[in-house]
Amino acid sequence: MEQLIYERRKVFDPLLRFTHLWLGVLIVLQIFTALIVDYIDKGVPRDTLWYIHVWIGYGIGVGLVARIILGIMGSSTAKFSDLWHPALWLNVIKTKQWVDPHRWGHxxxxxxxxLVFYVLLSVMVLTGLSLAAIKLNMGPFDSLLGGNKALKDLFHEPHELLYNFFWGFILVHFGALIWHEVKDKSPLAQAMVSGYLYRLISKNDK
Ligand code: HEM
Ligand code: HEM
Incomplete structure (x- = not known):
């Protein structure tokens, strides 16, 4: 029988975990509303679905602002500085070796x-709020852009194109979490629920 011994540390604070849950659930719902809308005939049900999409969008906007505030003044592992490793990324490009040293953080x-995810999510929220004003006369940009149909494509094209990044991200994110769990023999996926990261320190065969 294999006996594994781990060191564990609490790394992700409750606010970061809650923002992760909030944004994760709302983005999945957002993708779902965008997917099913094509199967619904024009009229009240379709309009209602777009209103739901916009209200979920407001929730995503609030979650994003919360995450940006945590990134600037949150705990040490929530700060954007914990996500910033340009020397390591350059090294991967130069050596073509995917070295990901274990660290007590992201x-x-x-x-x-x-980081790319948050930049693109900001674009989604800004283009989404603009479309809400142009097409539905809703939201904070209504007084600025309300009913200005000439600008519709300017915001619709990037919004629809970037949509692909988000479902792609989810597939890669799940794949990477499973891959890490198998490779490192450590429970990683639960870290954004419990806040604990584990590092394998010894392995005995009994
Ligand atoms: C990651 C988040 C988001 C995803 C994946 C997403 C996805 C999409 C997609 C694929 C469309 C085009 C659907 C089509 O024309 O068939 C769309 C349209 C739209 N989205 Fe989003 N969206 C997101 C965030 C937002 C946000 C934050 C808002 C606003 C607060 C928003 C508001 C809108 C509006 C108003 C439209 C146009 C509706 C229409 O054509 O009448 N979206 N969204
Ligand atoms: C069962 C579902 C999920 C689990 C178990 C999970 C788990 C995790 C874990 C463990 C991390 C930290 C990993 C690391 O440091 O590399 C993480 C980070 C992250 N995940 Fe997820 N995730 C889930 C779903 C999602 C979804 C649906 C999204 C977005 C659509 C998402 C977006 C993110 C982002 C943006 C981060 C960076 C965290 C930060 O803001 O600091 N996750 N996730």
Missing amino acids: SALASFVY
Whole structure:
């Protein structure tokens, strides 16, 4: 029988974990509303679905602002500085070796993708709020852009294109979590629920 001994530390604080849960659930719902809308005929049900999409979008906007505040003044592992590892990323490009040293915080390699994720999510929220004003006369940009149909494509094209990044991200994120659990023999996926990271320190065969 194999006996594994771990060191464990609490690394992710409750606010960071809650923002992760909030954004994760709302983005999955958002993708779902965008997917099913094509199967619904024009009229009240379709309009209602777009209102739901916009209200979920407001929730995503609030979650994003909360995450940015945590990134600037949150705990040490929530700060954006914990996600910033340019020397390591350059090393991966130069050596073509995917070295991801164990650290008590975010994965240094995955952090690059997380930063891209937040930049693109900001674009989604800004283009989404603009579309809400142009097409539905809703939201904070209504007084600025309300009903200005000429600008519709300017915001619709990037919004629809970037949508692909988000479902792609989810597939890669799940794949990477499973891969790490198998490779490192450590429970990683639970870290954004419990806050604990584990590092394998010894292995005995009994
Ligand atoms: C990651 C988050 C988001 C995803 C994946 C997403 C996805 C999409 C997609 C794929 C469309 C085009 C659907 C189509 O034309 O068939 C769309 C349209 C739209 N989205 Fe989003 N969206 C997101 C966030 C937001 C946010 C934050 C808002 C606003 C607060 C928003 C508001 C809108 C509006 C108003 C439209 C146009 C509706 C229409 O054509 O009448 N979206 N979204
Ligand atoms: C069962 C579902 C999920 C689990 C178990 C999970 C687990 C985790 C874990 C353990 C991390 C930290 C990993 C590391 O440091 O590399 C993480 C980070 C992250 N995950 Fe997830 N995740 C889930 C779903 C999602 C979804 C649906 C999204 C977005 C659509 C998402 C977006 C993110 C982002 C943006 C980060 C960076 C965290 C930060 O803001 O600091 N996750 N996730």
